[in-house]
Amino acid sequence: MLQKSYRIIITGRVQGVGFRPYVHSVAGNYGLMGSVSNNEQGVIIYVSGEKQDIFRFYKKIISNPPVVSKIGSHHIEEINFKKYDNFKIIPSNKKNKLNVQLTPDFAICDECKKEISDPSDRRYLYPFTTCVNCGPRWSITQTFPFERENTSIHEFEMCEDCYEEYTNKLNRRYHSQTNSCKKCGVKLTLANKNGKLIKSHYKQTFKYIGGLISGGKIIAIKNSGGYLLCCDATNPVVVNRLRINKNRPNKPFAVLYPSLKLLKDDVGINETQEKALLSAERPVVIVTAKNIKDKLASKEIAPGLNQLGVMLPYTAILQLLANELTVPVVATSGNIHGSPIISDKKEAQSNLSEVADYFLHHNLKIANPQDDSVIKYTGKFNHEILLRRSRGYAPNYSVKPVKTDEKIMALGADLKSTVAFLPNDYLYISQYLGNLNNYDVYKRFTETSSKFISLFEQEPEVILSDKHPDYLSTQYANELCQHLGIKNRQIQHHKAHFAAVLGENELFNSNDPVLGVIWDGTGYGDDGQIWGGEFFKYEKNKMGRITHFDYFDWLAGDKMAREPKLSMLALANMDMYPIVEEKFSKEKQIIYQLLKEENSLKTSSVGRLFDAVASLLNICDYNTYEGEAAMLLENKLQDYKLEEYKIYCAGLIDNIIPTKSIFKKIVRDHKKGMSEQQIIGNFFYTLANYVFQIANFYKIKKIALGGGVFQNAVLIDMIREIGEEGYDLFFNKNLSPNDENISYGQLMYYLNCRNDN
Structure with a gap:
């Protein structure tokens, strides 16, 4: 033929x-x-x-x-x-600029897991065992296309045995760019906190570390994305010591379970959670801790919460450690609270010597440090919420091309910062970077922006940033624009949140109007006030604010977000002065002065309303981590029945949701001695009902919900339960509802809402 x-x-x-x-x-x-x-x-x-x-x-x-x-x-x-x-x-021969998706890291596959546990296999106990189906990708990427010579593992030349596998088309490692073994590959070193090397044959290293963990020691382990701080999760003394050393008083730790069997024995998980735990992304999964065995130091791991973040080994290093463990271990980012994850040996030994007792280093350079990704599922609808998008997901967003003639970089917000870049047909969104007010996070943020430009050999023609003039991301955008001689388009924070949900759900071409319900902690509004309880309408490429929660005083600047009792004070009325005096007994003069002064700065923030309720109920007066008060409220309401709750307020006053009226009625119930669970249930139910009151008032059936408040699993379930029939509900899907999605939302807004005034 x-x-x-x-x-x-x-x-x-x-x-x-x-x-x-x-x-x-x-x-x-x-x-x-x-x-x-x-x-x-x-x-x-x-x-x-x-x-x-x-x-x-x-x-x-x-x-x-x-x-x-x-x-x-x-x-x-x-x-x-x-x-x-x-x-x-044929080996890749780069002739033009990159126009391809990047590749995230993949969790260790079952075949590699078997090999490192098999004494007869040549990769027995080798902690960097990978194949074409698993192993580091983005974390070691220096440039593209993805060839060995373009990664940091290029420093390790393959031995004859590895090269034979690499060139054998019948072998699983045929053209595996990360191929190596203990003869030619990455080396481990074990040291104490003073940097003194501890002699240990590689066959005994993990057994030795397992013994140290059992003995109550804290180990800093260099993993694929950076250092993890590990200790015995059943030992409350060492978990508390890690909290003190790391300066992390209350924020929950993630727990690494040695095996799925042990995890199932300790914690009840459903099929969806199990699937996520075993996926190629292998994130931390937040599970309800109702059935946790007493042996786990859960009160120390997740103070005040009945939720627990769990994960399974996702690298050969962690699997070899797991093979020597009979108990779960805390596995949290190797950093001081608020700083980015550390990946450099010298930096780790210097910065973590007062945190960890021992260090397990290796000599493979991590080009792109990454935290673990975190997801959770709601209790009733099994709705997935991505809380942190990092290892396993970044830096790709979608395989679907985004068409535009401009090369655009979006620099997001300040909290939970990310960078989005559209240099070709694909959109790339960086891993979670952190709070830019931390110098080291800001440095990594600027380095990530520069790396994107270098990697794609494309300079942006447009820079997008937040409208807040004091955001470091906004200031960096101005500097970058000045340097490149290009324009900076500023996008309002909550409009970016709304655009992110519209983009993820392909709603920009909707024939029907879409209601945007955007609730979070803070965001600079178009009127110069602090927004956070917003309702928008999107129709035919126009987006406008249609109503919001009523303004109340923004007190004491940034301190208000850290101290929920200030939100309670801002919403207080005359009946509350006994409660106020008790909360502020040491600050009476300051408080009286605050109350006397006319405050021109106002907020509509639903996040701060959560804070006020948490403080009123004596659940949280100080946030030691972002969203702590809201998490503690959610925690009190894991099991609920919708029919048991009442609405605190219905309707609008002057076309605005009456924030102070809602809070006044909550105060009334609290004074009557109503249970905190009932009050919280009523509060959540009121918020959920307002979504549909506004939708009905404006006769809109498509509702897009975004912003950090929608990390709340109970609130999402209530909204879905109320709106099951008659409404189309849309949430973030592949991105977190928090500020991680702002960079993406800025870009979506710019591409689709240019005629908005």
Whole structure:
């Protein structure tokens, strides 16, 4: 039969996922000749053979690609016939600028897990065992395409055995760019807090560390994305010591379980949670801790909460540690509270020597440090909420191309900062970076922005930032624009939140209007006030604010977000002065002065309303971490029945939601001695009902909900339960509802709402 030649181009997450060796293998099965290589767009295949075999081959690789790949688009076209002697993988030869998805890190696969536990295998106990299906990708990426020479593992030259695997098309490590073994690969060193090396044969290292953990020691372990601080999660004394050393008084720690079996024995999880825990992303999953065994030091791990963040080993290092453990361990970011995760040996030894007793270092450079990602599911609807988007997810957003002629960089907000960049057909969103008020976080933020520009060899033509003039991200945007000679477009914070939900759910072309319900802690409003309880309407590329929670005083600047009792004070009335005097007994003169002064700065923040309720109920007067008061309120209401609650307020006053009236009625119930669970339930129910009151008033059936308040699982369940019939509800899906999505929202707003006034 007549031989033909075709060119096939496949885009999406197709580099660093074993796509080329897979194509090579399938081509051999069909007796086809040609080549496959990575290019700036993805994977390009040239193939010659009989037409029917080529199309069978094409259908096979598209319909059944490698497990961790994600195909965005694919195209086949006939070209002039070319005769090939064989089918081969051609090393990438970068000719143009990068226009391909980057590849996130993948959790250790079952095959690699077996090898490191098998004494007869040559990778037995080797802590950097990977293959085409698993291992670090983004964390070691220096440039692209994803070839070994473009990663930090390039410093380790493969030995003969590894190279034989790499070139053997029948081997699982055929063209695995991260291939190494204990003969040629990454080396571990164990040191005490003073930096003195501890001699230990690699076969005994993890057994030794397991013994240290059992003995109540804190170990800083350099993992794939940075250092983790680990200690025995069943030992309350050492967990408290870690809290003190790390300067993290109340924020929950994540717990690493050695095995799924032990996790299931200790904690009740459902099928959805189990699937997430075993996924290639392997995030921390927040579970309700109702059934936790007493042996776990849960009060010390998650003070005041009946929730627990759990995870399973996702690297060979953690798996080898797990093999030596019989108890779960705390595994929290290696940093001082508020600083970014540390990945450098010298920095770790210097900054964490007062935190950890021992250090497990390795000599593989981490190019892109990353925290663990965190997700949770609501109790009634199993609705997924991504709380932190980092390892396993970043830096890609979607395999779907975003079309624009401009190269755009969005710099997000200050809290939970991220950077979004659109230099080509794809949108890239960095891993979670943190609070820019911390110098080290700000430094990493600027470095990440610069790395994106360098990696894609493209300078942005437009910079997007928040409207808040004091945000460091806004100030950096101004500096960058001045340096590059380009324009800076500022996007209002809550409009960016709304645009993020619209973008994620492809609602910009909706034929019907969409109500935006955007609730969070703070954001600089168009009127110069502090917004945070907003309702917007989007229709035909126009977005406008239609109502909001009534303003109340913003007291004591940034201190208000840290001290919920100030929010209570701002909403207080005459009946509350006994409560106010008790809360502020040591600050009476200051408080009286605050109350006398006319405060021109106001807020509509629902986040601060949560704070006020938490303080009134004596649940939280000081936030030691962002959102602590709101989390503690949610924690009191894990099991609820909607019919047991009442609405504190209904309707609007002067087209505004009466914030002070809501709070006044909460105070009334508190004075009557109503249980805190009932008051919190009524409060949540009131908020949920206002969503639909506003929707009905404006006759809108599509509702998009975003902002940090919608990290609250109980509130989301209530809203979904009330709006099950008659409404279309939309939430963030692949991004967190908190400020991590602001950079994406800024970009979506800019592309779709340019005619908004």
